Amino acid sequence: MKGFAPLFKKEIREQLKLYRLVIVGSIFLFFGLSAPLTLKYLPDLLKMAGEQGMVIQLPAPTAAQSFASFAGNIGQLGALIAVLVAMGSIANELKSGTAIMTLSKPVNRSAFVISKLLAVSLTFLISMVVSSLVCLAYTVWLIQGTAILPYLGLNLMLGLFLVFCLAVTVLFSSLYKSSLAAGGIAFGVIIVQGIISALPVVGKYMPGKILDWGTGLLTESDKSYWWALGITIAAIGLCIYFSQRFLKNRDL
């Protein structure tokens, strides 16, 4: 993978210089804060909004609910943000001509692809770790009662799912010079696999199922989706492989 180190260094600098880490981090932080805060203060908010004398009975919030709400935000809106951030990663370079400037030097195209995916994945994973720690801290403080290990498992699944979304987007970004086309198709693929993951029989093989596995850990469900986990990891690898193949086969 000749050229990986300088390319990765450049990608990391780009994440910082273009404020991607700050933007993604801020949005994720909002997810991390909003889940426990909403759960804790929802009854009070409803009481304030409701008419005098009206009584709304809500069950006491649990840590599992807070974490599930956080996971729901990351799994859906986080995936959308992943597509938006990664859709131009290669397409914009192909369109602007910076790809030809970089690839005219002795660097592998696989190094070009992997450095991009790794850097943007790091941005999302760092943002996720920070937001999940914030979510954990606020949940413990406001709601009490937590299970660290299931929460850790959930976060691993969420992180892997985000990397899968990024890898799919990078794949289409290497195929199209239009970042909108790349993002649109990638988002479509993620939506379709999400729909299929809800179906019986085939659903258990879809990457989206690992999110169910993660949230299931919070309720001590014994359902595991090893096939989905394996396929998600394999899909990430295949996306990297085909991205660099597409780049190799295309005229720049």
Next chain:
Amino acid sequence: MTAISAKGLSKYYQTVKALDDLNLEIPENTVFGFLGPNGAGKTTTVKLLSGFAHPTAGEAWVAGEKVGDGNLALKAKIGLLPDVPAFYDWMSGRDFLNFIGELHSLPPAEIKKRTAELLELVELTKYGNRRVGGYSRGMRQRLGIAQALVNRPKVLFLDEPTSALDPMGRRDVLNLILRLRENTTIFMSSHILSDIERVCNMVGIVNKGKLITVDSVEGLQKKYARSIFEMEFIEDAARFVESLKQIPWLAEPAVVMDNGTPKITVRAVDIERGRKELPRLISESGLTLTRYEMTMPSIEEIFVEILTNGEKK
């Protein structure tokens, strides 16, 4: 030694022949000017020779390396300036050259030294720490040339290197090319004919994807020499002009004023005979000759003639 060699190199886009059966040998330390109108196949050729487009047929070697995208040894030996160089606008010019040095696996101390040298060479030292996003078109072009030189390439591909520049910028870039040609082979595509005439010692003319001719600038000028002779004398040469009118292998002798100086022009019907006999006729006239010249066509005139009438056999 051959620096660039192409055999049957072709690139077709469906039915469009962007480049058709290019056969080319360019010796080392040549500045090769690749001339052609817009859409002739110049950029396609540069992309094929630098490994950025896949040929439909044929093969090529550059700096002793077979051209192919996966050949990293080739990329270590070449420099490329695309027609519109693009940069990461958030980087400074210095950052960008450092980055390119790292891609070439140069040691850190060498990168620092080379970056400083190149910024100096392209006169960007003062602007080295400014973001590339704030550079003018000319500054970007010069930075593009600098990045192509980081690895001291054996072969340098310059695609329209002066097209975006003002006259001063063009002059600087051409001077730079003249300095580089001592130890680098340069393949320069352009449609600015005066630039090619100024710096290139070998020229190829391409049109509609076909290489029409390849020769040295002098060879082309000889081949397309027109049979017009020009003479200037100290004395009045009216009687000499009259005597030329009697000679059957000469035509249209005339006196024309050139910046206030009378100049005699005559066309030789038989160019070889004109070359041999005219000096004798001048000598016999007893006039004092101050200038005698068989007019050479400019590259522009040759280019227009080739595109209009095809190659002279």
